[in-house]
Amino acid sequence: MHDLDTRLERLAADATRDAVVPEPEAIARRGRRRRRRQLAGSAALVAAVVAAGLVLPARLADRPGDHPVAGPATDVSEAGMLTGHWFGKADASVFLAQHVDPARRQAIHDRIQALDVVDAVFFESRQEAYDRVKVLYRNRPELLVHVGPEAMPESFRVRLDNPAHFKQLFLALCRPAEGASGKQRCIRGVDLVSDIQAAVKPLLIGKAWLARSDLAVILPGGTTAAEREAVRARLEAIDGVRGVV
Amino acid sequence: MADDGFASFYASSYRRLLGQLFAVTGDLAEAENVLQEAYARAFVRWPRVGGYDLPEAWVRRVAINLAAMADRSLRRRARALLRLGPPPLVPELSPDLIDLRDALAALPLGQRQVIVLHHLVGLPVEEVASELRLATGTVKSRLARGRAAMASTLQLDWSEVT
Numbered sequence: 001m002h003d004l005d006t007r008l009e010r011l012a013a014d015a016t017r018d019a020v021v022p023e024p025e026a027i028a029r030r031g032r033r034r035r036r037r038q039l040a041g042s043a044a045l046v047a048a049v050v051a052a053g054l055v056l057p058a059r060l061a062d063r064p065g066d067h068p069v070a071g072p073a074t075d076v077s078e079a080g081m082l083t084g085h086w087f088g089k090a091d092a093s094v095f096l097a098q099h100v101d102p103a104r105r106q107a108i109h110d111r112i113q114a115l116d117v118v119d120a121v122f123f124e125s126r127q128e129a130y131d132r133v134k135v136l137y138r139n140r141p142e143l144l145v146h147v148g149p150e151a152m153p154e155s156f157r158v159r160l161d162n163p164a165h166f167k168q169l170f171l172a173l174c175r176p177a178e179g180a181s182g183k184q185r186c187i188r189g190v191d192l193v194s195d196i197q198a199a200v201k202p203l204l205i206g207k208a209w210l211a212r213s214d215l216a217v218i219l220p221g222g223t224t225a226a227e228r229e230a231v232r233a234r235l236e237a238i239d240g241v242r243g244v245v
Numbered sequence: 246m247a248d249d250g251f252a253s254f255y256a257s258s259y260r261r262l263l264g265q266l267f268a269v270t271g272d273l274a275e276a277e278n279v280l281q282e283a284y285a286r287a288f289v290r291w292p293r294v295g296g297y298d299l300p301e302a303w304v305r306r307v308a309i310n311l312a313a314m315a316d317r318s319l320r321r322r323a324r325a326l327l328r329l330g331p332p333p334l335v336p337e338l339s340p341d342l343i344d345l346r347d348a349l350a351a352l353p354l355g356q357r358q359v360i361v362l363h364h365l366v367g368l369p370v371e372e373v374a375s376e377l378r379l380a381t382g383t384v385k386s387r388l389a390r391g392r393a394a395m396a397s398t399l400q401l402d403w404s405e406v407t
Binding site: 003004005007008009010011012013014015016019021022024026027028030031032034035 | 251252255256259260261263264265267268273277281282284285286287288289338339341342345346349360361364365367392395401
């Protein structure tokens, strides 16, 4: 036995001589707590992504008639990933409560459609929402292990004539939350109404950028410098774009 | 708790692993924290981890990795220290062991890890390498450098031991 070995053994033994060994039950509790936090974390992440509609602030995508010089939406969305199916299509999300019968769903749809500020209304089923999230997290499948389509909410995705009119849509369906931590109170069958643009910005953009920019185009990993410059050129060519940083 | 072997595995290995982690971290509270976290992770995966040849090696590897992560967040710990005051005193040790602990703690983490795994846990160089996902040459050079540094601090000659 070498000198260093024996000394290290004495060190380890002496240092832990008075250590208290916690009950195994305490270790088990710690493990279960940790697992619950993890599950809650992945659920919250999925919820945030669903709420965001996987959409970037969509002003750059070509809307017929809005930005005649913008290229096809696919160009922008390929560069700007999170290729949200809703990219450029919707400004607001109306999430339905867990159990809404078809008649009630139709009534909510009609009520949204009837609003002056609403341009178009799309329905997204649980399965469609799940498929979108699955594509987004194809590299992190472990996040979805405990989540199935049934965990996804149904939603209407609403395109407004002008995204600044979100408030009119909101007030037609909900009353604002009271107090900082209060929850929105919405008509029966509606769980939540969220502003896609407002929901996405803080997810994707550092807060410092919020003050300086109106929207972000996120490039996927592995984008080459040439591709980056091509995207920049395309962006700068768009009417109404004042600067690209 | 159902008796699926976790409790007895835990009771039989805790103190030994704690000593090893103490040698890596140089701080008993930190060693307890990462070790208990590692056992907690083993507990929730026990159906799998319990089937391994050496669940103890799994727990040790997780704890050593956690210790390395904690080591890298020095700034966070510095803030916590400001907030909470000095860390609790380490257990009473004889003067030569205090010197040994200090000499060990003065080594870079990478050298401390290989010294503990090789000299305290008793793993051959190849197993130390696979445990830490290092090349065996890296393990050997870290061992040699770590030993040399400790020997000069402690004014001893360990250059011949392997």
